[in-house]
Amino acid sequence: MATFERxxxxxxEILLRIYNAEKPIEVDHHLYEFGSVEYYIKSSASEPFTxxxxxxxxxxxxxxxxxxxxxxxxxxxxxxxxxxxxxVEPPTDGYQLTLRLxxxxxxxxxxxxxxxxxxxxxxxxxxxxxxxxMLQNVNSWDISQGMYKPIKLIYHPREPFYVIRQPQKIVxxxxxxxxxxxxxxxxxxxxxxxxDVGSSGKWAKVPHCNWSPIPPPELIGEPFEDLSTNxxxxxxxxxxxxxxxxxxxxxVWSLLNFYAYVKHxxxxxxxxxxxxxxxxxxxxxxxxxxxxxxENGEIKKIKGWKKMKKWMRLTSKSKMIKRRYHDFRKKMxxxxxxxxxxxxxxxxxxxxxxPNFSSSMGYTQLKNNN
Amino acid sequence: xxxxxxxxxxxxxxxxEAAMCLQNFPCQEVERxxxxxxxxxxxxxxxxxxxxxxxxxxxKCLIETSINSLRISLKVKQADELENILAKKxxxxxxxxxxxxxxxxxxxxxxxxxxxxxxxxxCEEMQKQKLIDFIVxxxxxxxxxxxxLKMSVSTRGRLVATEFLKQFL
Numbered sequence: 001m002a003t004f005e006r007x008x009x010x011x012x013e014i015l016l017r018i019y020n021a022e023k024p025i026e027v028d029h030h031l032y033e034f035g036s037v038e039y040y041i042k043s044s045a046s047e048p049f050t051x052x053x054x055x056x057x058x059x060x061x062x063x064x065x066x067x068x069x070x071x072x073x074x075x076x077x078x079x080x081x082x083x084x085x086x087x088v089e090p091p092t093d094g095y096q097l098t099l100r101l102x103x104x105x106x107x108x109x110x111x112x113x114x115x116x117x118x119x120x121x122x123x124x125x126x127x128x129x130x131x132x133x134m135l136q137n138v139n140s141w142d143i144s145q146g147m148y149k150p151i152k153l154i155y156h157p158r159e160p161f162y163v164i165r166q167p168q169k170i171v172x173x174x175x176x177x178x179x180x181x182x183x184x185x186x187x188x189x190x191x192x193x194x195x196d197v198g199s200s201g202k203w204a205k206v207p208h209c210n211w212s213p214i215p216p217p218e219l220i221g222e223p224f225e226d227l228s229t230n231x232x233x234x235x236x237x238x239x240x241x242x243x244x245x246x247x248x249x250x251x252v253w254s255l256l257n258f259y260a261y262v263k264h265x266x267x268x269x270x271x272x273x274x275x276x277x278x279x280x281x282x283x284x285x286x287x288x289x290x291x292x293x294x295e296n297g298e299i300k301k302i303k304g305w306k307k308m309k310k311w312m313r314l315t316s317k318s319k320m321i322k323r324r325y326h327d328f329r330k331k332m333x334x335x336x337x338x339x340x341x342x343x344x345x346x347x348x349x350x351x352x353x354x355p356n357f358s359s360s361m362g363y364t365q366l367k368n369n370n
Numbered sequence: 371x372x373x374x375x376x377x378x379x380x381x382x383x384x385x386x387e388a389a390m391c392l393q394n395f396p397c398q399e400v401e402r403x404x405x406x407x408x409x410x411x412x413x414x415x416x417x418x419x420x421x422x423x424x425x426x427x428x429x430k431c432l433i434e435t436s437i438n439s440l441r442i443s444l445k446v447k448q449a450d451e452l453e454n455i456l457a458k459k460x461x462x463x464x465x466x467x468x469x470x471x472x473x474x475x476x477x478x479x480x481x482x483x484x485x486x487x488x489x490x491x492x493c494e495e496m497q498k499q500k501l502i503d504f505i506v507x508x509x510x511x512x513x514x515x516x517x518x519l520k521m522s523v524s525t526r527g528r529l530v531a532t533e534f535l536k537q538f539l
Binding site for chain 1: 459467500515532
């Protein structure tokens with residue numbers, strides 16, 4: 001199964017390099033990921049702190065952003081490491097969040113690696129904290145409020161999904177789009193399996209999953225370009241049970257990476273189909289090769305010239321002669337490139353060319369194997 | 371092998387045995403050229419009547435014969451969209467590697483999924499009976515392979531769906 005890393009590998013490598021360095025080093029890196037996430041890491045030899053700034057498109061463009069990152073998000077980031085990490089106010093110009101890291105306060109054991117990994121996943125922490133905030137309030141809505149306006153969230157560029165609050169549950173709807181028609185078919189088959197598995201008794205505790213080719217009624221009124229898809233709509237019903245305790249983190253991460261999961265599965269399936277086709281092709285070719293007529297014992301060739309008969313009987317000897325001739329020809333060519341002798345080309349064409357042993361008068365009699 | 375399929379394949383085999391009587395015949399239009407007449411179709415006297423063998427509306431086999439060549443076109447069963455794309459992918463995969471098969475045509479005849487072109491030279495290099503066996507076995511294997519591919523894709527989807535849903539537990 002594919003595991004989707006929360007931590008940015010490049011950022012983790014840089015932070016580990018700074019942490020493991022024997023003396024403070026100068027670092028000034030700009031990192032770009034997925035086309036829209038930007039990190040800026042600055043560390044100088046004169047200062048004991050490392051500054052990490054991050055700019056990421058946030059999930060929702062709604063009310064959460066009116067004053068920057070929500071206090072809940074900032075608290076989630078602080079909880080990564082209370083000792084070694086501090087939030088700098090105001091953030092660096094052009095970035096949403098700036099952290100000050102003090103590596104000297106990190107423990108000198110495996111715990112330090114865990115903290116650095118958590119710091120490298122700060123982008124995932126910011127985005128998942130927004131969704132957590134929404135999902136944590138599953139039961140806090142009055143039934144009389146009825147249906148609520150869908151909230152559009154963007155985790156991957158050009159792949160928005162919707163979260164709709166309903167009484168006793170939250171529905172997450174994913175409009176699915178694929179570039180290739182065969183991807184659509186493979187994905188549709190996967191969604192049907194997802195529905196089948198989710199509806200079985202053994203999996204009663206997981207969020208109820210539904211797939212439909214048309215937009216669900218909850219999305220009526222949304223822009224047409226967001227609702228035009230070729231892969232249909234997948235929806236998950238998240239109840240309070242799925243957001244209790246540690247399950248909240250897993251639920252949020254699974255929902256945020258649903259698109260990537262599906263795309264990865266489609267890609268792996270295509271690779272699997274390709275490998276299987278290749279193997280089958282090899283077996284089919286082997287069947288055809290068995291139908292080839294063998295040279296010795298299966299053919300009786302009748303030639304017009306006696307000399308030709310003699311030569312054909314000694315097939316192995318003629319092959320040996322041919323091989324020797326080819327070697328000699330190669331050698332002559334090599335020599336030819338070094339030294340050019342006038343008139344040698346004509347001499348070679350007349351005396352050094354091997355005569356053609358096949359006869360226009362001769363015919364081939366095939367042995368009847370039946 | 372199921373009975374209807376066996377009858378279909380037997381009919382194809384018998385037709386191929388009768389049709390695969392090929393001989394060398396130089397081109398009548400162009401000097402020193404030797405072309406498969408079934409592809410050109412310029413001289414009607416060199417062509418035999420094509421035979422269409424239908425198992426059902428979705429599966430059929432067209433056998434076109436001429437004096438020096440034989441063309442076999444197959445339409446493969448495709449029950450749903452998944453089988454449709456799998457058949458299309460697989461047969462296109464094979465067609466693109468036609469040189470490995472020698473008797474396979476790079477592009478299928480219009481209206482069919484895959485085509486073979488057998489010439490008198492192939493009959494000289496290969497045994498006729500085994501060539502016919504290959505064609506018949508190919509038809510059988512294609513059906514089997516597409517069914518197995520479909521089942522494998524569904525099984526993979528189920529396993530992946532199970533793993534995804536486990537994360538919520």
